[in-house]
Amino acid sequence: GAVVSQHPSRVICKSGTSVKIECRSLDFQATTMFWYRQFPKQSLMLMATSNEGSKATYEQGVEKDKFLINHASLTLSTLTVTSAHPEDSSFYICSAIGTGIPQETQYFGPGTRLLVL
């Protein structure tokens, strides 16, 4: 199957700092990438959808100025959590769909665990 990587796998930071998470498609071109957040024992929550070269579309209730998404190339999308606070601590997962892989099938990155102290 298609491979999606995320970096870092886990990060611990102080409140008020910004954290950047990278999501890469390693063996296909990701025309669309999705960013999710998952709190313990809860289901995945879609935060935003980004198409390469376009502005991200954010879900209702997700602050676009706090969660900056950039999808500048067909293999890389980044999520920056600006001025992170303890309530932003969560499991952030990206996924991608694209060309050269089964149509409409999402492949997920391994996730990034963020802990804000």
Next chain:
Amino acid sequence: RKEVEQDPGPFNVPEGATVAFNCTYSNSASQSFFWYRQDCRKEPKLLMSVYSSGNEDGRFTAQLNRASQYISLLIRDSKLSDSATYLCVVNIGNNDMRFGAGTRLTVKP
């Protein structure tokens, strides 16, 4: 009504049992359907795409009923390693993917 609904479970079954999950969706224009499994503290992994004719992969069988707007997943001869949360995913169009909340399965010795 939620766009994609699943019985949250948990389903606790013995090894070797057959277990079935259903998932209902509300958007009749939905185009494609998937089952993913998610292990604790891991990312979801694609288990099966669901085709209109139904499809089988080893011990797993997925079926789609467009008229009643539900998809199902059947697991035969359950293994301990099948313990996970099973997520139903529906593409409602334009790659707008909607997730169910997941059904938790625990297979016990």
